[in-house]
Amino acid sequence: MSVTQTQPIALYFWPTPNGKKISIMLEELGVPYTLEFVNIGKGDQFKPEFLAISPNNRMPAIIDPEGPDGKPISVFESGAILMYLGRKFARFYPSDERARVAVEEWLMWQMGGFGPMLGQRNHFSVYAPERIPYATKRYQDETHRLYGVLNKRLADHEYVAGDYSIADMAIFGWAAGWESQQFDTSEFPNVKRWIDALNARPAVQRGMAIKAPVAPVSLAEDKDAQKILFGQRAR
Incomplete structure (x- = not known):
């Protein structure tokens, strides 16, 4: 049974390999979604509002306002998101x-x-x-x-x-x-x-083409971003 999505799914995203998995999936499904950029080089992943839906301070994550029983649901971890979307829309994830x-x-x-x-x-x-x-x-x-x-x-x-x-x-x-x-x-x-x-595949092209809203900075040269991304310990 096909599912019609009327409200957009919020995708918390940064253009990394894990983020692009989900943008590709949403483009393949052709369902409405919005982009909520999480600038991991600036520490956006540690903001309380993001940790509330992704406690491992990693993106991507989604909020589906039309989750099970019509109630909103948040999902973190890219593999879990792919399985959730595959089950919901009965595409790209077989039932057999x-x-x-x-x-x-x-x-x-x-x-x-x-x-x-x-x-x-x-x-x-x-x-x-x-x-x-x-x-x-x-x-x-x-x-x-x-x-x-x-x-x-x-x-x-x-x-x-x-x-x-x-x-x-x-x-x-x-x-x-x-x-x-x-x-x-x-x-x-x-x-x-x-x-x-x-x-x-056109949907793959669209999912891969999404850019960050700020000018890209080389992580190899951005020492502040390296401290944020590579120096994490338990908080």
Whole structure:
């Protein structure tokens, strides 16, 4: 049964790989939404009003004014948001249990491995104040291994879990910038074919094109932003 969304979903967003997962999903669904920018380099994620819906001080998050039983609901964690939207609108997240398990396997693969490992690779290769050869090699090697896993999967699958799904959107948010990740992408032709296919989707193009409302600043050079993002301890 199709669901009609009359009030816009509020997307708390910054143009990061995790944020873009959700902008892509909302564009694919074609439902109304508004953008609430959370400038993570300025510490917006620590504001009480944001922590009320995302207690882990991470974006993205959403507020759906037309949640279960017609009451508003907030959802944080990008994987949970994708599953919520997939269930609500019955799209990109199959109801058949066998097909759903496949989607969830690859979604969890991204959430637990692909995203965190690529994030650490980027941190130690780009942002670390001093180069630590062991850490740099450790995460570069793990990034390479994970692309190999993805490439093998895509050798006999058009999309990662059968039909195009939230798993593809989650992985693509991180894989889209793969050419900057310091290895020979020609090693992974199936990944390239898949990335090209997703890049050709109009909704993906719209979701990826959303920019920050302020002029971009290089995080590698912004020491104040680095202190905010990389020096966090329990509050």
